[in-house]
Amino acid sequence: MLIKNLIKSIKNPTRAWRFFTFMLKFTLRKKRGILFIIGMDSNGIFDLMYRGYEKCYGFEANPERFEKLVKKYGKQPNIYIHNVAVAQYDGEVVLNISSNNNGASSSLGNFNKTWQEQYKAEKIEIVKSIKVPCINLHNFCIKNNISYIDDYLSDIQGMDLEVLKTMNPMIEQKRIGTITCEVTKNEKRNVYSDLPDNSENGFAELVNTNYELIAKGHGALKDNKFDKISKDEWEMDCKWKIKE
Numbered sequence: 001m002l003i004k005n006l007i008k009s010i011k012n013p014t015r016a017w018r019f020f021t022f023m024l025k026f027t028l029r030k031k032r033g034i035l036f037i038i039g040m041d042s043n044g045i046f047d048l049m050y051r052g053y054e055k056c057y058g059f060e061a062n063p064e065r066f067e068k069l070v071k072k073y074g075k076q077p078n079i080y081i082h083n084v085a086v087a088q089y090d091g092e093v094v095l096n097i098s099s100n101n102n103g104a105s106s107s108l109g110n111f112n113k114t115w116q117e118q119y120k121a122e123k124i125e126i127v128k129s130i131k132v133p134c135i136n137l138h139n140f141c142i143k144n145n146i147s148y149i150d151d152y153l154s155d156i157q158g159m160d161l162e163v164l165k166t167m168n169p170m171i172e173q174k175r176i177g178t179i180t181c182e183v184t185k186n187e188k189r190n191v192y193s194d195l196p197d198n199s200e201n202g203f204a205e206l207v208n209t210n211y212e213l214i215a216k217g218h219g220a221l222k223d224n225k226f227d228k229i230s231k232d233e234w235e236m237d238c239k240w241k242i243k244e
Contacts, residue, residue, distance in 0.1 A: 015219075019048065022220035026052030031078070033150030033177070038086050038137070038163065041104065042068040045153070045219055053150070054078060061085035061095050061132050062103050086156065086163050087134040095132045100124045107157035109192025115234055138166045150177045155237075158184075158192035161202050174210050180221065180239040188234045200238060211240035 026049045035053040037046050040060040050056045050073070058073075058081040060066045066083040073079045085093050085108065098105035100122060105111075110126060141147075149170070154160045160181040170176050184190055184198040191198075204213075217227030221239050229236045 018222055019220045022222075023048040026050075034146065034148065036137075036149050036152045038154040039156040040065070040069055040081070042072050044155075048220065049151075050076070050079060056080065057146075058082065059084055059086050059135075059137075061134075062097065062106050063130075063132070065103060082135075083132075085132050085134040086137050086154075087159070088136060088162060088166055089134065090136050090139055091134055092131055093134040094129050096126045097128045097130065098124060099127045105157055107159070107192050107195070109158050109190070109195035112189060112191050112193040114189070115191045118232070118234075136166050137163060138169060141167075141170070148175045148177075151180070152176050152178065153180045155182045157182075158190045158195040158198050161198045161206070162196050164203070165206060168206070171207055171210060174242050176242075178239060178241045179207060179211065180215075180237060182235055183238045184235050185229070185233070191234055203238065203240075207240050210243060212243050213238060214241050215239040 029052050031052060031054045033053055035049060035056045037056065038059045040046055040058045042065070046056070046058065056079045058069065058079065060069055060081065061084060063083060066081065069081050073081060085095055087093050087108065093108055096107055096110060097103050098107070105124060111124070116124065141149075152167075154163060156163060160183065164171075164179065164181060167176065181203065183200050183203055186199050186201050190196070214223050215221040215225055216229065216236055216238050217225065218237055221237055223239070
């Protein structure tokens with residue numbers, strides 16, 4: 001029944017099967033290691049993964065989305081959720097709340113007008129801006145005695161590369177097992193006009209000495225599988241692992 005419901009919920013049965021096997025992998029295995037997930041959704045990929053880890057650290061800047069996460073996961077002893085934006089520094093930052101999908105595209109930046117025009121039918125726009133606390137993720141690791149992250153995932157609306165750069169000491173020492181981020185195509189500009197580079201080339205420059213690219217697509221990536229990305233799409237998810 002679970003398989004049938006999952007396939008019905010996704011128009012592409014092949015993609016549905018991948019999501020199911022992805023979830024099964026983390027559900028059946030013995031818990032191990034640490035997961036970091038930056039930018040969370042109460043019905044997103046985290047829901048498929050958290051059962052497979054000894055500890056999960058989640059970061060979500062939007063207070064309304066954070067409340068939903070607490071209601072769903074607050075009683076799980078291995079899940080630690082923080083209502084903060086992850087940025088280059090510890091302090092405070094302005095978060096722009098978007099109109100679509102319960103604020104899923106909320107960002108520290110403002111929409112690129114060209115991108116916004118392409119998706120004008122969806123009427124995606126910034127509806128309000130609020131101040132939220134922010135942290136430097138590497139400082140967080142030091143304060144919490146976290147010396148190794150098994151899997152690192154981020155979906156933080158145009159800030160993925162900038163935040164990953166703050167983790168460079170751990171990248172250089174190969175203390176992150178895998179890295180999965182939302183990445184902008186090289187031929188496109190950041191979806192958010194006032195944020196820095198978030199391109200695949202930028203990620204490659206940061207990680208390629210010690211890591212290799214092993215997957216591309218959207219959502220539940222499969223190792224050694226590079227999905228076809230539509231030419232009209234601006235972004236994709238990319239996964240790297242430590243070079244052997």
